[in-house]
Amino acid sequence: MDEQTLFNHLPELEGQLGVEHVKPLLEHFGLRTLQEGEVLVHDQGPIDALYLVLSGSLRLSVEFGGHAIQLGEIGPGNWVGELGYFSGVRLASSTATACAESAVARISYQDFDALLNEDSVAVCRLTHGFIQMLMRRLAVTANNPVIDPHGEMLLLGDLSVPWTELAESPHGVVDFLKTLLGVH
């Protein structure tokens, strides 16, 4: 993949992490392009890295015996592999398939651990984003799947968290009170 794709998303990354915290992350990134229909990780297959979607989108599904439940699609700014990292279970929890030509940035769990020592603030802000994604995915998976007209089992709801929301963090008295009162 040309590095232009990564460069195009620097503003969003800088918005999420802060300008000075992007460079250490970029040093660990490897880039990969996926063709439509190409599988990035297989459900229950070994996983040892986090993948950031830079362009295109990935469809996530839980599989068993050749059957699947479609969890939804995730777009730029969202990650794959965070569940394996934080749960400690080094198996993919879903299959991630490119819906169209997509670009992802890869950072191994080992490098992510190393980043924790190099720039804990970057890891902290990324973790905040992971928490937003995990909460969104938990909300979507609370419902049982439905069957669409094509006989495919899927979950209703938007799995993808916009990049702008991944950067949001609670700050100050106003946000504190808004959260306390449930005001949005």
Add this chain to the structure above:
Amino acid sequence: MLLRNYLRGLPGFQFMSEADVDHVAAAMRVDDYPDQHVFIYQERLNKELFLLLDGQVKVCHYGNTGRYYTLKTLQPGEVFGLPSLAQGKPAVTSCQASGPVKVASMPFSAFMLLYQPDSEIGCRFQYVIASQLARDLHDRHDALRNLLMQIYGSKPSEAAP
């Protein structure tokens, strides 16, 4: 049981310093609750973070088909109430004691102080939260996989390799 010692052994707390664990423990209050006690109601705002110390808590959901079902039965050592608390949105699930339970709770104000991502303790506390959410989602995916197993049996489809 000393809460700080209990916290020290939980997943996600390994990055916390002794002082961090002391702060978290000091912000929590331990109580006993009877069977069927409801900690969190679906569609209502939750304002506490809970840690199950003893007993079981069922996480349930009124689904889009009108059915009420159990998503997960929490075991001692698991934290619950996070999404509603962190997002300031109504809870997606309800959490109810299944038998008598012992639970440590942290008020919203203390949670928000710890949840600040731009502090050192906040970063480590977020790791604890992410670890619990990941375990919850992992369990949910397992449940969905079990659903497929129940529907299609243990026999792979013809399309499967």
